Amino acid sequence: MSRQNLQRVFDAADQMDLNIGLQAWKRYHALLSRVAKRTGTTQDKATAVFAALSPNNDYLGNLRDAIRVLEAVRDGRLPEAVKVSTYHPNKFKAFDLAKGRPPLEVLKTPKVRNFYLNLLDPEDPQPVTIDGHMFNAWAGVRLRLDSAAQRYNAKHYFDVAADVHHIAVHQGLLANQVQGIIWFTWKRLHRIRHNDQLELLPADEMIVDIL
DSSP states (O other), X not given: OOHHHHHHHHHTOOHHHHHHHHHHHHHHHHHHHHHHHHHTOOHHXXXXXXXXXXXXXXXXXXXXXXXXXXXXXXXXXXXXXXXXXXXXXXXXXXXXHHTTOXXXXXXXXXXXXXXXXXXXXXXXXXXXXXXXXXXXXXXXXXXXXXXXXXXXXXXXXXXXXXXXXXXXXXXXSOHHHHHHHHHHHHHHHXXXXXXXXXXXXXXXXXXXHHO
């Protein structure tokens, strides 16, 4: 488990990995801006709701759930009237956030908290989102994501994040850009389909209008 493993994956990035990784969080931010406008809320609330609903949720499911929750709050409906495709307690967190509860009081786990911060401000140099693929790239092994979650604890999260920051400084990039590049490169190298939550390449932003 080492920074060298992350560096090797970064060095294996092709031009597409670089292009996507550099722009991914900005594109996500723009997508959530459209969600906020559609549902009549603020970017901060839309982002917090999206992050709260993200654990164990696929990309399109996460997007649908966020829109459903935000529209329900706008229309005065209760949580019990809304179905989501992720963990039930997260739905209630999302409702609290949509009603204005401060996000950093609710989003406690490092991954979800940093996911929210990356989405909210892609230019912030500090937050970095570390998921199972990043843990695997750091360890130099490919484990199932549920196995990776059991193997790596909170200390490992900050170890990986620190190593991403180190690479970012030497590359003259933001930490979230280095994370995006490594994430896409790792998945390409291992032929992993881009079908889980950290799908950092949204389809055309018009997708918000058809969900």
